[in-house]
Amino acid sequence: MKLNRREFLSLSGKSAAGAVIFAACSIPEKELIVQSPVDMPEDLVRGIDTWYATSWNEGASGDGILVRVLEGRVKKIKGNPDHPVNRGAARSNYDSAIQLHYNPDRLHDHKIRRSKKGILSNISKNDANKLISEATSKDKKIVVVTNPTRSTEGWVSEKFAESRGGRYLTYEALEESNLYEAIYDIFETNEIPHFDIGNADNVLSFGADWIENWISPAGYGDAFGKLRSGNRGFIAHVEPRFSLTAASSDLWVSPTPGKEAEIALSIANIIIKEKLVPDSQIKDFLNKFPEGKVEFGYDPNDVETRTGVSAKKIHEIAHRISKGNSIVIAGGSTSAYTNGKFNTYVAFSLNVLIGSIGKKGGVILNPEIKSDYIGGDAKPSSLKEWQEELAQWRAGYVDTVIIKGVDLAYSMPNSLDVRGALANVENVISFGNIMNETLDASDIIIPETTFFEEWGSEIPNPLPGYKTISLQQPVVVKEGPGASGAVSYVDKLIDLEPSIGSSNKSLVKKVFENEYTNSENTGSVIAKNKTSFMNGVQQRGGFWNINEIKDPKNIRLKNPFDYSDVNSFSETDSSYGEEFHLIPFTTTLMDGKLSNSPWAQQSADGITSAAWQTWVEINSNQAKELGIKEGDIIFLKSDSGEIKCLAYPHPAVQPGTLCVPTGQGTLKGGRYSSDRGSNVLKILSGKSDEESGAFAWASTKVSLKRAGGNEKFPKFEGNVEAFPAEPGVPVLVVAPGQTAHEAEEENHHKYQEILNFRKHHDEEHNDEEHND
């Protein structure tokens, strides 16, 4: 008998019983294959891994990352220790981008909708290109929309819009244009300063969830670690919602939403009254405010009754931040009320009072960087601009809209009716990796490359105090697994308007070649010629120069304060009746950008440990009063819509507020994002800051209705509210200078007392029963 194994398998496979067995336990056919690739660069050899330096492009902070590539596949991402923005720190959702690249629902084909009411169908690349050329010809009125970015991409978008006499707008779901406005009003700069948290002794933050999601979380994470080591710094956080930053702070203050400025002014009041800082600083600060307002209007005891924040806490903060290297930062929900700009301004102005500007551990102003071939703006277009823009679309004044990197239809509130506006634009051309609501409302869909396949350059936001340009370079081949047919956004626009440049790659190279010429042998890469300079940039993941800082002579503070009424407060100030303040927040899914990644979806939220769903956080005592239990189905209704979510009561929610995460509830997505949760962005009322026109996304009021049902709540923690089993178990808390042993001893005594008390209590209880 001379059978080889393969013949044996095929023979035995012929019997029915064999078929079942072999399907169940034989080796998959492909594992018996070992392939000779056509071309094998040494770095793609099996078993040898290579780490490429590039930048993470799902957020605008321009973080430097190292990507592990093995056998030509992206396997893992870590922070680039060389890069000045994040200094090796990683964001919790870096790796999730890998699953967008290899997503089973990734788009491979161009799609087209022949008529507005028709359905999307596949079309060949060549036919699509013809239609795109027609739709973007010189005589068309064109609008280009992207996410806020300062990059080659932004530059090309600007140039393209310019070439057609059109406009270029950006959109961000929970936008922070007030932050830029307030910073401009105080520091007279368009650059967000570098907040030197790592070297600070005391940090006071207002609304900015800098630990989880605010602007540059990886860099701030690294700074947090630095702050907490050695001479340990103190963090106070003012925010109505209990964010991760609030949870990690040493003192959390939860004012009524919209009253953050009162807290800030009350802190100033104490510092001024008790003369905790030099007179010159007090003078500088008071210059900015109408006479007498701060000194007499914000006594902490009055503020306590108005905001619900204990005067003792305000005192504690005032005393702490007036000592050592202190810093005050603001953003997030603080900037997102109808008085958001005012709030943010007042909070940042405390830096003038405590004299932290330009100092180590304080607010370090960034240089304003001009670079050829890098354009766009980190500041998003405001809600007011968008309302005007959408009116133009609705009226049919725009022929073609090109959308990239932002899901407008998902992330704009119902009140803007963006779908209605898109329906009146003749050609909506969208770029995307995976289906989303905007792609679904488009006429032409172009499958887009991911940042693993593409060149790019970006100015990080905020800068680390000096000039930095991050490089993005391809780490895998474009036609690799999962990516066939994908098109580069920049190359496509260049294709349509060749006067912009020759290719994305050449533009990015030009950015760094300019740096080679201008840097005059200073900076992170020093080389003899352009080619080796570019090699150096590719090895390090960008170019930075610690000498290109903001000239101290140019640091000017805008003066004087030009708000007429210091008492301008938010529309959401007073609670009325049955209504709740709705505070939306972002999680690892960001604004839904990562909702197609199972890793991002399954990443349990830090506070609730929930995943895969939309939940609403409600104060546990208030929930008890209302008869709401965990997992109860709740409907939240605002003036612009209604959503369904599951209740999660916990002790750290301010009574009267409800907190809902963004990112879920897309109507059109891949298999991991569809049919789950609801989209809180849709029900935000379309209010804006009167002063700046920014979107007041934290100024929504909702009513709460129980649907009567209860669902199993998808969370990681157990079924009992997690309070320590006994004091200090498992997280041991010590006072400064106290050793673990001392704390354990103390906890032991405390626990004995509790046990005795319980025993005593039980005995009394038993006695009562006996007496009965």
Add this chain to the structure above:
Amino acid sequence: MVTEDKRSWGMVIDTDKCNGCSGCVTACQVENNIPLNDQNKFERGRVMSWIRIERYWEGEFPDVKARFIPILCQHCANAPCEPVCPVYATYHNDEGLNIQVYNRCVGTRYCANGCPYIVRFFNYWEPAWPEDLRNHLNPDVTIRSRGIMEKCSFCIQRIKRGSRKAKEENRELQDGEIKPACQEACSTNAIVFGDLNDPNSEVSKLSKSESDRKYTLMPQLNTDPNVVYLATIDPLKYKDLGEKAKSNEH
């Protein structure tokens, strides 16, 4: 420097620096080919997560605090999971690691019952990834099939890769050269990994320093863990700042 067979790998976790971002959890999932945890697994309490962040509440609003602690296999020198395994699939090796041999495991789950830290996870389902997502699987780590136990390995594949590299380059392994995925992902440097037998390593210094905030989990069980925690510092521990600042006794 310590030779290979005298190493004792250990970890120091500073809970004061843990801000609960879950970066370590995701990095571990990615590095170790842990099956995707879909919503069903969350609902059934069958989530597999070799490292997890636990959050504990203290107090009531507005004087409420949340404390975070990352918990992973403690690699106990006196591990309760080891003697109960009938097939010797989990044992201690000479590098101080608590090893799980997947191909030897028969799925009795005795070890998981024996573990007081609840860091062992049983594969109730055959792990499955859509074809495209298989591209990101780490070829250095075995994919565990249904019916066997798995747990944190201190990223043994990285230890092996690192030691091999040092050997090939004919040099000693440097402290800090090998970083498990969780340490690498921790933006605040709350996690430090290294050789506890090397007196000059950072872990030894941190875990032996005298001003210590050092403690271990469940010391009363005498498991002698190789994971050491540093206590959280609360500068306001003895300060009463609120009207309702009564400690909560749950």
Add this chain to the structure above:
Amino acid sequence: MEIIILRKTIEYIKKLDSTTPLWVKVLVPLIGVGGLTTLAIISILLAGLMNAWLGQPLPVLGFEQTFDQPINFPHTKHAGPIEDGGLGMDCTYCHRTVAKASSAHIPAVELCASCHRAVGSYESEDLTQLRVNSGIYEDKENNQVIVDSEMASPINWRRVHRLPDHVRFVHSAHINYLSNNPSAIENVPDHINIEGLDAVPASQVCSTCHGDVANMEKVYQVEPLKMGQCVNCHRKNGGPTDCAACHH
């Protein structure tokens, strides 16, 4: 055979008349069908066992551990000793990373083509196939050779030596050890003489696990490559015997 039993059983049941006791009527068909079930179960188990056994690379029961490859690559011609008409090429010329990485590296089509673009007859079917894979076509009419790298395609070889998924085998560590400790090398082919040497090149240690590949027309597996073999060799040479050395 089962069918015969079944048929006979049915015939027998048909013959039974009302005088037959009830228990006979019930039991006879049961034995017939039951026997069939047992047989089915046993054959399923046997098939499973055979499959599990044969799923591992092991020369047993006369099954040859070799395959028809898409291109008949003669190791004899390339690596075979010059005296026997081979080229005497070093193994590491193609398996370049064997001393540097976990995998020995199957060479890229590019590497084959770097010689075979010119070397080798255009009559040979295998070489024609190789040239097609590397994007080289012969246009006989115009007596031209067309090279189009866009048309190149990978070659899917059949794996001969396969270890189970739960084993992490690293070539480099073994090669480096053996080339510095030649006394541990086994299966040394006749044409290689390593006696008394302190160190040998990487290409002379392969035989320990792979046999004399240079003299194989078609590569086949000579060693069982089961765990016992690994552990024996590790014990003999002081290699790690910790499970986690290979299983993680």
